[in-house]
Amino acid sequence: MDAETGYRPPGRGGGTPAERRRNAALRLRARIFRTLRRFFEANGYLEVETPCRIPAPAPEVHVDAPPAGDWFLQASPELCMKRLLASGLRRIFQVCHCFRTGERGARHLPEMTMLEWYAVGNDYRHLMDECEQLLRAVARELGRGDQIVYQGNEVSLANGWPRLTVEEAFDRYAPVSAAQALREGRFDEIMGLVIEPQLGRTQPVFLCDYPAACAALARLKPDNPAVAERFELYVAGLELCNGFTELVDVAEQRQRFEEALWQRRKLGKRAYPMPESFLADLARMPAAAGNALGLDRLVMLFADAATIDQVVAFTPETL
Numbered sequence: 049m050d051a052e053t054g055y056r057p058p059g060r061g062g063g064t065p066a067e068r069r070r071n072a073a074l075r076l077r078a079r080i081f082r083t084l085r086r087f088f089e090a091n092g093y094l095e096v097e098t099p100c101r102i103p104a105p106a107p108e109v110h111v112d113a114p115p116a117g118d119w120f121l122q123a124s125p126e127l128c129m130k131r132l133l134a135s136g137l138r139r140i141f142q143v144c145h146c147f148r149t150g151e152r153g154a155r156h157l158p159e160m161t162m163l164e165w166y167a168v169g170n171d172y173r174h175l176m177d178e179c180e181q182l183l184r185a186v187a188r189e190l191g192r193g194d195q196i197v198y199q200g201n202e203v204s205l206a207n208g209w210p211r212l213t214v215e216e217a218f219d220r221y222a223p224v225s226a227a228q229a230l231r232e233g234r235f236d237e238i239m240g241l242v243i244e245p246q247l248g249r250t251q252p253v254f255l256c257d258y259p260a261a262c263a264a265l266a267r268l269k270p271d272n273p274a275v276a277e278r279f280e281l282y283v284a285g286l287e288l289c290n291g292f293t294e295l296v297d298v299a300e301q302r303q304r305f306e307e308a309l310w311q312r313r314k315l316g317k318r319a320y321p322m323p324e325s326f327l328a329d330l331a332r333m334p335a336a337a338g339n340a341l342g343l344d345r346l347v348m349l350f351a352d353a354a355t356i357d358q359v360v361a362f363t364p365e366t367l
Contacts, residue, residue, distance in 0.1 A: 073359045077347045083189040087182055093139040098128035104323040107308040108264050112149040121147035124340060125164055127326040133166055134333040141165035154355045166338040171293040172277040175337045176254050179281055180209050190350055198349055201284040204251050213257040221246050230261055247282035254279045266292035283349055291339030298331045
């Protein structure tokens with residue numbers, strides 16, 4: 049670096065303009081992660097670590113865990129974290145890497161960073177409240193207050209984020225009902241292409257009460273078993289998290305897993321082993337709720353980044 053001008057020649061530590069933007073995003077990312085940890089510690093949560101390589105992922109039809117020898121890289125730490133709840137822990141959180149085959153796009157990476165947290169005695173309504181508090185805490189730490197801008201959308205983070213059921217969202221935005229979309233095999237397509245871009249444009253919105261068919265590990269509503277106690281959070285069309293009241297009925301969970309494995313075989317996908325250790329511990333797991341929040345996307349939101357590539361140290365293509 050020139051001592052008088054402060055100029056640093058390219059290739060000698062200054063970095064290209066793209067590298068400098070990436071490095072600024074990484075500094076923002078570190079600040080967000082510190083805030084998240086302070087938030088959970090202040091609310092009585094214990095940070096835990098569970099293995100990334102596991103013998104049996106949760107059988108889900110459209111989530112593919114990469115093989116790692118005879119085992120698999122986790123698509124989520126969910127099963128291990130629930131086993132910790134069964135062992136007596138009551139409030140836990142984890143920041144970890146998760147892996148999913150075939151996921152690559154402007155908002156997807158095959159290796160992502162996930163925040164998951166679980167609390168005994170809570171349900172999905174409490175999780176929505178806590179999720180709102182968490183994002184507002186991050187915004188305050190970053191000096192954003194109650195107003196952020198993401199990709200041209202001015203979004204208010206003021207208290208009281210609306211909760212919109214999936215049925216209401218289809219009635220409002222889609223050409224068919226949620227039930228018809230499921231019958232025709234178009235539910236995910238309509239959600240991704242028609243409904244999601246409309247959600248959270250001016251204020252974050254919780255999309256909740258998913259059809260029972262979309263509830264792999266979520267509890268069905270006791271007063272309406274046609275829907276599950278599940279939600280996703282959207283901000284300016286960006287999906288950030290997936291949370292639900294946990295299913296703790298072992299027989300029902302096994303039945304759902306068996307159905308998912310049958311569907312995977314039908315589609316020509318690899319059928320995982322049944323996660324018997326998880327099912328054994330589920331029998332003594334207390335009522336709880338859990339949430340999985342994509343941290344790469346959270347950084348995208350506060351960095352006003354159009355793509356996930358802009359907020360990670362390296363993409364698969366650069367390794």
